[in-house]
Amino acid sequence: MKYLGITIGPIVETLGYATSPAGLWCASGIFSHITREICRYFYEECQNNVEIIIPNPINPNSQDAIKQFPESKDGIGKFPDRIFLKILKEDNNFIERMNHEFNKIIKDLASEIDDTIENTNSYSFLKDYIQINYIYFNKKDEKKNIILAYSHYLDNLELIKTFPENPGRNPLFKLFTGEEEKGNIIIKKLPFMKNLNSCQLWESNNKNKIKDLESISSNGNGIKKSELKKYHYFAVVQADGDSMSKVLDKIPQDQEIKKFSFHCMEYATLSAKEIKEYGGVTIYAGGDDLLFLAPVENKKNENIFTLCEKLQNVFNDTIQKYVKGLDLKDVKPSVSFGISINYYKYPLYEALNDAINLLFTNAKHHNNDKKNAISFNLNKSSGNRMGITITNDSEVLKDFKDLIKEKVKFKDEEEEKNITDRVINSVIFSIDKYKKVYLNSLINEEVNLKYVFKNMYDGPEHNLSEDYLEKVKNLLEKIYNEDDNIIKINNSEDLNKIKAEKSISILLILLRVVKFFSEKEVAK
């Protein structure tokens, strides 16, 4: 049987040109648009001659004969960068006509961009910039999954990069950063971006204004009106399914792959909804890949960590549920996250790179490659960078999330003040100063940590924070009792330290992050 595999790019590089959420969204949208147009060509014009295996947005259980390839109403880039299709009826000019169609799609896109930015020759740039590669092959082994068996050709083709002769005249750059009167961003004029009603990029109270980093961080209130530090920071999250290849390995039949692809797109659509409800902006949701921007904490007191937990649940309800139905032994897909939290002025491409590194270097190698992890960095504007990588279902992570929500309040005459950050400050100070005491009580079973805390915080003013301190003590104990591989400090140079020392370092990082959620921003 003959098949065709197609790869489209360069996505990550193009995302790197964006300096705003709108630019990022547009960059991703362009590639999703190209993939969708290619699929539309095969679906509508080649109809009975080819069968698209992935991406498959059409429910395989649906009885309706769908003539038109589904449109994307929410404007989220949902089409992945690879297409596989089966050739049912061969004809001589097949490849030639396909190449002609690829060229037409690029030309049309170029002319849309020309109209939008008042340029004249986007095509001369795009024809060498956009990389569309294909492999037309005979499937040799019936027992192998086509994606697993033939993807490496597409991986290799991606190495043969081409680029425009005149990189200085980059219409994409102008497109992503262009502005018109009243700060409206040019990309709104792009034809394929128009008519998107529920687009996550628009401000919720003003459908003409596009969210920027300031707006995302402050939940639309503006930086100047936000007293608390957490509203001056935004998160970039890159999430990816784990063990997807293991699943594919067990489903060699094309029909089964189509079902799997459909459930992946289901996961993408539902995740995008959750992100929107939270107040984030989905950049792309393709296959098992997710990329989005979000505030560190939203108006409903939900934070980025609880959002990721929700996305895990969506994953379990879609992809994992489908895989369970296949009854495959030893294959349990999960999802890992790379979360980079940065000051709203920090360059977006740096934040994006940080998130990508956290996911692929840390989370994806976590716990002896068992993955299923979150790796996050809090990059403060002072230059301090702190973060850990931790398994998703760890008790420590759960307690950490609870601690973020926990507040210590103090009634001062009429006003109720939140003094959580001061309490944490004093705990951090005490641990730093009396480290040996805490270390000793962890190592030495006869010295109970409970009494160390009781003695450290024995002043009358400590009554207020008694519950909170109890939680901190429990957290330290849980960290110490947890398996070494479950929690790791990012960029750590103290690999040779003993467990008790590492545990305290981990606690200090978690406390500093928790403190961040209560801190006020110093007036500038």
Place this chain on the structure above:
Amino acid sequence: MKSYLVKLKPLEPYFFGGERTFNFGVTEDGSKKSYTPYFISSEDIMSQTSILGVLRFLILKINGKLNSTKESTKDLIGESSFSFEKKNQNFGKIYSISPLFLIHKNQEYYIKTPFNHKILESKENKNKKYTPFKMEKFQDNTIIQSSKMIESFPMDKEYDPKEGIANTFLNISNGDIFPYEDNDLLFRTNVQTGIKKTLTGNKEDQNESFFKKEYKILNEDFIFACFVEAEELPQKETVIMGQGKSLFEFSCEEKANDLEVKVKEFFFNYNKNQDEFYYALSDLKPNNAFFEKVKGFYITEKKDFRNLITDLSQKSYYKFINKSRLYTLMKAGSVFYFDCKNGEFCGNELFESEYEKVGFNKLIKVGGEKNEG
């Protein structure tokens, strides 16, 4: 004319600006910049044109001609800076510059690891030594056709997209890859905060004045090096290089250029597969219509490049220095499996050999011995 081994040792953290510096956003049709970066990073290594610049400066210095006119310096350093737009360029008493490489502990030469290096030996271990991809030629008719008409590819499991392309250096005396261990670092970073003075004095603009620059620090055991053919060069001098105006120690000794010979010797001993390919020892500037002419599988990474052009004929001091237009180069380390007819080298049509003089476009042929004789 003498042959020198030039060494450049950073005396402090350095900053070589790439495209993402403070003018990021000014496109070539002059449209205004709309983005002021808050955080910029230095490139790891300097460009060939930075080295040419330093040599031109030093020659003027040792001849006491630092403030002289263009006419009196023409013979010493040539009329103008390097440009990819010109042919038959002449740099006076500077005859050639080899591609930049690294020297470890004053002994071993390190070059950029070829991009066809297989990074992982197994799931847990990286390959300690250079291990070229095994290539497959399509014997059976698995592949009917591919875009770009490629006929040979790395075999399955050779290239791992999750690892990406090797971004390391290689010791040409024994094939060791560096960095290897997780704790090894060739380039460390050093973030410095600064304040940019605004021209307007407007308070709003001043909020945008803080910035952070990420300088680089070269591992202490290494220094930058290249071979230079010139009439006379100073033995030791302190020079300033880069956007960060960082101090480097320039030193040189007379030595014949043995870089290419050593590199070829290395590949002869270590290219176990004996597949024939061309390795880019330097950055490459492809000719126009390169992508229409090139045949065969290749692996490349691109980089942005601009150089400063000094035009001493300008009367105004501010017009002396301009930036060239933006070019895209192929990084050193790129490899090409040219599908040329009858084993002929078709690289000459693809890369202008004149730029080899300044240390660009240097390709080394590797392997293919089994086809000869």
